Amino acid sequence: MKARRLTLSQRRQLAGVVFALPALALVIGLIAIPIGQAVYYSFTQWDGITTTWIGTSTWTQAFHNSDLWTALKNNAMLLLWVPIALGLPLAIAVLLHQRVAGWKIFRSIYFLPTAISWVVLGLVAERFFAYQGTLNSILHAVGLSGVTTNMLGSESTALAALGITFVFTMIGTNTMLFLTGLATLDPSLEEAARIDGAGRWRIFRHITLPHLSRFIQLAFVMTVIALFSALFSLIFVMTGGGPGYATTTMEFLIYQTGFSQGQFGTAALYGIILFLITGAVGIIQLRLIGSDK
Amino acid sequence: MAAITFDGVTKIYAGKPAVDSLSLHIDDGEFMVLVGPSGCGKTTALRMLAGLEEITSGALSIGDQVVNNVLPKDRDVAMVFQNYALYPHMSVAQNMGFALKIRGESKAMIAEKVRAAAEILRLSDYLDRRPRALSGGQRQRVAMGRAIVRSPQAFLMDEPLSNLDAKLRVEMRLEIARIQRLLGVATLYVTHDQVEAMTMGDRVAVMRDGHLQQVATPQELYDRPANDFVAGFIGSPPMNLLTTRVSHGADVTLDILGQTISVPTRYAAAFSLPASGEVTFGIRPEDIVIATEGLRARVERCEALGAETLLHLSVNGPGASQHLVAKTGPRTSIVAGDDLSVTFALEHAHFFDVASGATLRAAS
Numbered sequence: 192m193k194a195r196r197l198t199l200s201q202r203r204q205l206a207g208v209v210f211a212l213p214a215l216a217l218v219i220g221l222i223a224i225p226i227g228q229a230v231y232y233s234f235t236q237w238d239g240i241t242t243t244w245i246g247t248s249t250w251t252q253a254f255h256n257s258d259l260w261t262a263l264k265n266n267a268m269l270l271l272w273v274p275i276a277l278g279l280p281l282a283i284a285v286l287l288h289q290r291v292a293g294w295k296i297f298r299s300i301y302f303l304p305t306a307i308s309w310v311v312l313g314l315v316a317e318r319f320f321a322y323q324g325t326l327n328s329i330l331h332a333v334g335l336s337g338v339t340t341n342m343l344g345s346e347s348t349a350l351a352a353l354g355i356t357f358v359f360t361m362i363g364t365n366t367m368l369f370l371t372g373l374a375t376l377d378p379s380l381e382e383a384a385r386i387d388g389a390g391r392w393r394i395f396r397h398i399t400l401p402h403l404s405r406f407i408q409l410a411f412v413m414t415v416i417a418l419f420s421a422l423f424s425l426i427f428v429m430t431g432g433g434p435g436y437a438t439t440t441m442e443f444l445i446y447q448t449g450f451s452q453g454q455f456g457t458a459a460l461y462g463i464i465l466f467l468i469t470g471a472v473g474i475i476q477l478r479l480i481g482s483d484k
Numbered sequence: 485m486a487a488i489t490f491d492g493v494t495k496i497y498a499g500k501p502a503v504d505s506l507s508l509h510i511d512d513g514e515f516m517v518l519v520g521p522s523g524c525g526k527t528t529a530l531r532m533l534a535g536l537e538e539i540t541s542g543a544l545s546i547g548d549q550v551v552n553n554v555l556p557k558d559r560d561v562a563m564v565f566q567n568y569a570l571y572p573h574m575s576v577a578q579n580m581g582f583a584l585k586i587r588g589e590s591k592a593m594i595a596e597k598v599r600a601a602a603e604i605l606r607l608s609d610y611l612d613r614r615p616r617a618l619s620g621g622q623r624q625r626v627a628m629g630r631a632i633v634r635s636p637q638a639f640l641m642d643e644p645l646s647n648l649d650a651k652l653r654v655e656m657r658l659e660i661a662r663i664q665r666l667l668g669v670a671t672l673y674v675t676h677d678q679v680e681a682m683t684m685g686d687r688v689a690v691m692r693d694g695h696l697q698q699v700a701t702p703q704e705l706y707d708r709p710a711n712d713f714v715a716g717f718i719g720s721p722p723m724n725l726l727t728t729r730v731s732h733g734a735d736v737t738l739d740i741l742g743q744t745i746s747v748p749t750r751y752a753a754a755f756s757l758p759a760s761g762e763v764t765f766g767i768r769p770e771d772i773v774i775a776t777e778g779l780r781a782r783v784e785r786c787e788a789l790g791a792e793t794l795l796h797l798s799v800n801g802p803g804a805s806q807h808l809v810a811k812t813g814p815r816t817s818i819v820a821g822d823d824l825s826v827t828f829a830l831e832h833a834h835f836f837d838v839a840s841g842a843t844l845r846a847a848s
Contacts, residue, residue, distance in 0.1 A: 379567055379569040380571060380572075384571075385535075385536070385556040385557055386535070386556045386557070386562065386563045387583035388583050388587055393586060402572075
C-alpha cells in the first residue's frame with residue numbers, strides 16, 4: 192500500500208517542529224528543569240548532599256530574614272542608577288551621531304568597557320575608589336583633600352560606588368544600542384523638522400526621542416536585568432557584599448546563602464524571588480512595547 | 485509670498501562644483517521646474533534654497549532678503565521631500581500641524597488650518613491615521629498638506645512624485661499644479677522627469693553638470709532649445725541629432741553619410757550656418773515623414789505604443805551608420821528589416837554647432 196504523502200503545508204509544519212527540537216531541548220534542559228528544581232529545593236532543607244522536605248517553612252522564615260529585605264532594598268537603591276545608565280549613553284550617542292571631531296576614536300573608547308570582563312572592570316573600579324586610590328589622589332591633587340573618603344569602606348557610600356561602576360560598565364552597550372537606533376533615523380525627518388522651524392532641542396524632543404523609544408525600552412530592560420543578575424562579579428571583587436550588607440544584592444545574597452552558609456534550599460527560594468522580579472520587569476516592559484501601536 | 489533669486493550661486497563639494505554660478509529668478513507665484521539628469525546639481529540648488537546646504541559663493545534671496553546665512557527655520561519656506569519625510573510617530577493632523585505648533589500658534593488655530601488644508605487635499609477622513617496606515621498617494625498629499633498649512637513664502641519640492649506608480653503620478657501631477665495655482669506661492673520643483681517638467685511648470689530650467697542650460701516656457705524649450713543637450717533631453721522620444729556636412733548652393737545641402745537633403749533657404753535663413761563643415765542637424769521624431777523618395781533608411785525595430793508607433797531607423801553609409809527615431813501612426817504595416825525613405829518637416833529643423841552644441845539659430 193502506498194504511504195500517504197504529506198501536503199506542502201504539513202511538510203512545512205513538520206520541518207518547523209524538527210528545526211525547533213534542538214532549541215527546545217536546550218530550553219527544557221538548561222532553563223525549565225533547573226527552574227523546576229529550584230522550586231522543589233525551596234521547599235527543602237538541602238546542604239548540597241542530602242535533601243529534607245520541610246514544606247513552606249523556608250518561605251515563611253525567609254520573609255522574616257532582614258538580610259533579604261536589605262538585599263531587596265539595595266537592589267531598589269541601585270535601580271536609581273538606571274536613568275543615568277540610560278541617559279548618559281543617550282547623550283554620548285547623540286553627540287557621536289553629530290560626527291563631532293574624533294567621533295570614531297570616542298566611539299571605540301566608549302565601547303571598550305563592553306569588551307572587557309566585568310571582573311577586570313571591578314578590579315579597576317576597586318583601585319579607583321580605594322582610600323589610597325585614583326579618585327582620592329585626584330581630589331588631593333586639585334586641593335580637595337577635605338572631601339576625600341573611603342567610598343568602598345563606608346556603608347553610606349559603597350553602594351553609590353557600585354552604582355557608578357555599574358553605569359560605567361553599561362555605557363558601551365547602551366551607547367552602541369542608541370547609535371544603532373540613531374543610524375536608522377531617516378535624516379530627512381530631521382531636515383523636515385528644521386524646515387518646519389524646529390531648533391536642536393525640539394528636533395531631539397519631537398523627532399529623535401520618539402524614534403529611539405523602542406531602543407530606550409530595550410536598553411531599559413537589558414539594564415535592569417543586568418542590574419539584577421550580572422552585578423555579582425563587580426560586587427565580588429569590589430566589596431564582597433560589604434561593608435556589612437551595604438552592597439549585598441539579591442544575586443549576591445543567593446551566592447552567600449548557598450555557598451557560604453550551605454543553605455541551598457533558602458538560596459533556591461531567593462533565586463525564585465529574583466526570577467519573579469526580573470520576569471515581572473520584563474513582562475511589564477514587553478507589554479509597554481507591545482501597546483505602542 | 486515672495487520671489488526667489490539665485491545670483492551666481494555656487495556650491496563646491498570636494499573641490500568640484502556641484503552647482504556652478506547659478507543665476508535664476510523665480511517670480512512670486514511662479515511654478516518653476518528644475519530638471520536635469522542625476523547629478524546635475526538640481527537637488528543641491530533646492531537644498532541651498534532650503535538652507536540644508538551652505539552656499540560656497542553667490543547670493544540667494546527670498547524676497548528682498550539675502551538668505552545665505554539664514555537658518556532653515558527662519559527662511560519661511562516649506563519643502564516636500566522625495567520620500568515625504570513624514571514623522572512616523574505622529575498622526576496626519578499632527579504632521580500637518582507640527583510647524584504651526586513649533587511657531588507657537590494656538591491649538592484652535594492649528595486645528596482650523598489643518599482642517600482647511602485637509603479639505604483642499606481631500607484628507608479630512610485620514611487626520612487621525614499614522615503615515616504607515618496611508619497609501620503612497622495619501623502620504624504624498626500629507627507632505628503637501630504639511631507644506632501648505634504654513635502659508636510659506638515659497639514651496640520647495642524635491643522629486644515628490646518619483647515614488648508613485650505611473651497612474652498616480654499623473655493624478656498627483658495635476659493635483660500639485662492645481663494646488664500651487666490655487667495658493668499662488670512661488671514654487672521650485674525639482675525632477676528628472678521631463679514630462680513632469682513640461683506639464684507642470686510655468687517655466688522650466690534645465691541643468692547639466694552644475695550649469696544652467698536654458699530657462700524658458702515648456703513650449704519654448706521644445707521649439708527652440710538653446711543647445712543639443714536641451715534638445716536631446718526635452719521630448720520623448722528625444723530629438724534626433726545627426727552629424728551632417730553642410731554646403732551652400734541655391735539651397736543649403738546637408739550630406740548625411742553620402743546621402744543629401746536640401747534645406748530651402750527660407751528655413752535655413754533662421755540659422756547662422758557655416759559656409760562649409762560639419763553641423764548637428766536636429767529633427768523631432770514627429771517631424772519625420774515616410775515618403776517614396778528621400779533619405780534611405782532601414783527599419784531596425786518597431787515599437788507599437790497603441791496610439792502611435794516608433795520606428796528605430798538606421799541610415800547607413802560607407803563604414804558608418806546613424807540612428808534615427810521616427811514617430812508614425814498606429815497599426816502600421818512597416819516591420820523590422822524594411823527599407824524605406826523618409827523626408828523631414830524642415831520648417832521644424834534645428835541646427836547646432838558640433839563643437840559647443842549651441843544652437844545656430846540666429847538671434848531674432
